Amino acid sequence: MRALSSAHPDAVLLLRSLQKGFVRALALAPPVHASVGRPLSAFLVLERWRDNPLAEHLQEHHPLLADERVDVPDDIYKGRPEAAPTLVPMPEHWAADAPGDDTLALLNTMALALDAARLQSRRRLVDQMLCAVVFSAATPARIALHWKHLGFQISPEDGKDKLFRYQDARVMQRVWPLLDEAQRRRWLGPVTAWWSLSQPWGPWAGAEAFATTEAAAGGAAEATEWFVADRPALPHVSTPDSSDEALHRLLRLDQWRAAHTATTGNRLWLSMASRKISTRHQPDGETMTRLLRQGAELGLTQESDLCEFVDASWPAHRPGDPVVQRDWSAPRDAALLQQALASMHATGARTGEAGGDPPAGFASSLYAAAQAQPPHPFTPRKG
Incomplete structure (x- = not known):
């Protein structure tokens, strides 16, 4: 040989x-x-x-x-x-x-x-x-x-x-x-x-x-x-x-958080691929890193909560739609985020009690916070 x-x-x-x-x-x-x-x-x-x-x-x-x-x-x-x-x-x-x-x-x-x-x-x-x-x-x-x-x-x-x-x-x-x-x-x-x-x-x-197989991947990598x-x-x-x-x-x-979110980021991209979201409509590496860091800084240490936070921050897009990342500093979304986190903290505190509620996930807490908020006021279109 x-x-x-x-x-x-x-x-x-x-x-x-x-x-x-x-x-x-x-x-x-x-x-x-x-x-x-x-x-x-x-x-x-x-x-x-x-x-x-x-x-x-x-x-x-x-x-x-x-x-x-x-x-x-x-x-x-x-x-x-x-x-x-x-x-x-x-x-x-x-x-x-x-x-x-x-x-x-x-x-x-x-x-x-x-x-x-x-x-x-x-x-x-x-x-x-x-x-x-x-x-x-x-x-x-x-x-x-x-x-x-x-x-x-x-x-x-x-x-x-x-x-x-x-x-x-x-x-x-x-x-x-x-x-x-x-x-x-x-x-x-x-x-x-x-x-x-x-x-x-x-x-x-x-x-x-x-x-x-590698051939089936079409040379994308x-x-x-x-x-x-x-x-x-x-x-x-x-x-x-x-x-x-x-x-x-x-x-x-x-x-420490960066080292432990490598798998989380790739699972999120895999989920987006499974939903047929094109690579153009997925977050790039820098954006994913930032979103995972932001979620961890909010106290979302469970991988499921981190994934739900990124999904909420980066909604799935249809082909041709502009890529718009959610702005959690905007007044309405900031209020929703704080209510969701407060709800998670409250149910988490009760989890250890006898007969206490199971811990709430980020997605369900965010949905409940949105349902509790008054709807947007209707503004008629001029002209």
Whole structure:
């Protein structure tokens, strides 16, 4: 086998780009790598080992690499390590210009894995088994230990311990642009660069959302690219707090909410696609981000309430109609919003009481508030 002929051309291009990125990283690697006795290496990051076609392929065709895998030793996966995120080291010369047959076989596996990953990313809401490829001079055990701490976060919303899906590219790409350099260094820890496939964040065409094959999607999706998170250079004055406590409290409230609404946004676009709302009449990525943030700031923490808020803010449009976003600062809508939120708060407070009312959703509360308001005064048309 002397060529990567069985994978989609886009996947081969992704692999070539990854190899070139690793070669550049090797050339720029600071002398510290030599001092710790380990060169810069690349590692596959898998969502989990169990029920993962890529893991099964590695086990069958590349057993030596599979045996070197390191699972994240998080307590939540105690007794079932195969359910944890997993690191698989790449061989030393995987990015060489003239790889041997064994390495070429692995590269073919990589190209096929990237092909599957790019299709999974386009489906948006399905499991993505190949999460990323990371570069680091640390041992995989050291990286996995860092991720054990990263995956345990204290929510800035309620102060409770929560599982944080750092390995999920959809989560990372929603929050990474909002982090400052100190937070980025804490997130990456011993990792120098984190490469994940770019995740769609924008209107979703029905032809793509409900296609059963890539050909059936009609070529609606753009070519997948890499999203690269590089570790910032060391600050000149001070280094960020790298204690476990600082890592457990990595995110601010707005960042936490952004990380946890990636799925919500895509479910909303899927719902719009199912209602045959064209991409021109769906909110773009920036608008969706703003609406989700606005809903969260209003205290709508349940996904169902957030979805209903976005739907109310962005009514479905027929083809040819102008796209008009609801203005919640307008007097009538502002009053409706406040009444709806007050009603939700009141029923929520009574939920814990014996025989209390079930919590009211945003849509039903908004409808009740609209029904209680007097109708608009009729203004006769002049002329």
